[in-house]
Amino acid sequence: MDRKTITLEVNGLSYTRSIEPRMLLSDFLRQELALTGTHVGCEHGVCGACTIILDGRSARSCLALAVQADGMQIETVEGQGSINNLGRVQEAFRQHHGLQCGFCTPGFIMAITDLLRHHPLETDDQIREALSGNICRCTGYEHIVNAVRELAKERGPLK
Template sequence: MTAIDITLTVNGETMTTRAEPRMLASDFLREKLGLTGTHVGCEHGVCGACTIKLNGVTARSCLLFAGQLDGAEVTTVEGLGSPRRMHRIQEAFRKHHALQCGFCTPGFLMTVSEILETEELRTDDDIRDALSGNLCRCTGYEHIVRAVRELVNERDGVTA
């Protein structure tokens, strides 16, 4: 198959790169663009480790082809923040020890960035439900829920 030019905006930077159109978007981000924060877990869209924002909405990059990113705006976990300038979501995860091995963390961070914008999240069960598309084998989820609860309270102006 012939490589195609794929022009997209990734984490605010517009670029054009050649790739096979049927290369998985997760592989494209990792191998062609060097954005290795997008993790590849199940490769079936189940675990959520490869979650990115595609035109402002979360998507599983392992279920997309590189060619589908042409003309798109993509945000990966690298677009949230860096170790020196962490995003508030990253700070909350660190504060609440909401990660252990860290493999699932990028997908959780991207999901949380969306649900804080789109979901009411009145109860911890609402948070668990909103995060149910992301799997973690290490944490037991309690610390993740605590981090998200803090972020929701900040968003909603609730003081503890």
């Protein structure tokens, strides 16, 4: 199969790779760039574990081909902070115990980052509706909602 050369920016760094045109964006991030924080759950765009920010808006990386992201900017959970310097959303998750097994957490963090950049999220109902595209099988969501509520009240610029 013919390969296609793509160039994209991920977490502020430019990458050029020659890939198979059918490679999913989630697989590109995980296999080509070793950014394994983007998790692959359902592979149908339903669970939200693979959520990234693509050109400023959240997107399911399991539903896009890597070639479709050619020339675009991508943010992954690795760009949100580090173990020694957590980003604001990560810190709110830690403070409010918004994770258990952690599998869904990167997708939630990316979705929340996008939501807080673009929506006021003034009520718990708005928060729950906004998060309805991400599935967690462990937490019961209450702690996640608490974390988002705190962040929505702060409303300072998010990374």
